[in-house]
Amino acid sequence: MKCDELHRRLTDHADGVLNAQDCAAVEEHLKDCAPCGALRRDLEDLARLCRETRRPRLPEEVRRRIAALLRTPAAR
Amino acid sequence: MAARNPAPPEVREKLSRALLDHGDRLYSLALRVTRDPDLAADAVQEAFATALERAGGFRGESSLGTWLHRIVYNKAIDLLRKRGKETALPDEETVVPGTDEDLARSPSWSRPPDEILLGAETVAALERAVGELTPLQRVVFELREVEGRTTDEVAEILEIPAGTVRVHLHRARMRLRALLSDHFRKAPA
Numbered sequence: 001m002k003c004d005e006l007h008r009r010l011t012d013h014a015d016g017v018l019n020a021q022d023c024a025a026v027e028e029h030l031k032d033c034a035p036c037g038a039l040r041r042d043l044e045d046l047a048r049l050c051r052e053t054r055r056p057r058l059p060e061e062v063r064r065r066i067a068a069l070l071r072t073p074a075a076r
Numbered sequence: 077m078a079a080r081n082p083a084p085p086e087v088r089e090k091l092s093r094a095l096l097d098h099g100d101r102l103y104s105l106a107l108r109v110t111r112d113p114d115l116a117a118d119a120v121q122e123a124f125a126t127a128l129e130r131a132g133g134f135r136g137e138s139s140l141g142t143w144l145h146r147i148v149y150n151k152a153i154d155l156l157r158k159r160g161k162e163t164a165l166p167d168e169e170t171v172v173p174g175t176d177e178d179l180a181r182s183p184s185w186s187r188p189p190d191e192i193l194l195g196a197e198t199v200a201a202l203e204r205a206v207g208e209l210t211p212l213q214r215v216v217f218e219l220r221e222v223e224g225r226t227t228d229e230v231a232e233i234l235e236i237p238a239g240t241v242r243v244h245l246h247r248a249r250m251r252l253r254a255l256l257s258d259h260f261r262k263a264p265a
Contacts, residue, residue: 007180011246015227038184042253045185045193050222053199058103062117063095066124070092 001025006036010043087131090140091124098141101223102148108218109152109211115159119152126151138232142225145233149215176247182254183261198259205255213248220245 001009006029012018013026030037083091102123106116126147127134134143192198206214212234219230220241227245231238 003180004177007176007250008246011242011249015242017227017242035180035184038186039180039253041187042185043249045187046249046252046256047221049193049198049202051224052194053202053222055100055104055222056107058099058120059113059117062103062121063099066095066099066121067092069121069125070088070095070128 001029003029003033003036006030006033007039010040014043083128083131087128091127091131094140094144095124098144101141102144104222105145105215105218106148106152108206108214109149110156111207115155116152119148119155122155123148123151138229142229142232145219146235149233176250179250179254182257185253185257185260188260192260198256201256201259202252205252208255209248209251210244213244213251216241216244217248217252221249 006026009018009022009026013023018026030040099120102120103116106119107113110116110119123144127144134140138146188198206217209217215234216230219225219233220227225233227238227241230241230245234241
């Protein structure tokens, strides 16, 4: 497997949708190719950054308005 | 307009629970589409009003959370269109220069320490970088990478094939890695 093919398959690999043969080829390439290994580590760090970053919160005023709407017997 | 049947109490209860469980995530999704806090808040509020009206038609084929995400996504696009679409819409993708190979050649982040990887400056750089993605890349990235939904759930929310989700997610990841590469090179060691 060449580097450009590996790049295209990294997301499929992470998603677990590759067949066993392609999966093994990706793993084999990653073992021997330092730049592709570094790319994978960067993408893992990106995923971690996203998971651990605080997300915006629905403003309280909007939350209260929606809660009131859901309590009101008539739809609008 | 004909009077609507009021939604039964159990439906109100489920939607109230969903507001607690999914409110912030729905708002984040609307923000990624509209890039406007007021418009995003309107999209979430209108989505709950619509869900209340249509709850009888919800057949439980998807989870309530997934169903609400789909409504918020469509509301956000509708609101942008009504406003004269100052922001490009997710279904109007622009061609972005640079191939995957160009992106892959960006310098590695070289495993930054946690205080830099998770620091405020990196978070701000990530926000700026996400702003440079195409609209569909932004939404796919938000749902898949940030929210952690499965590819199939993202496909269901956006009503696009799972393979298309994976293509946009891959491109989004590669672009963000390239865009943040400069940030990490400049970060103090």
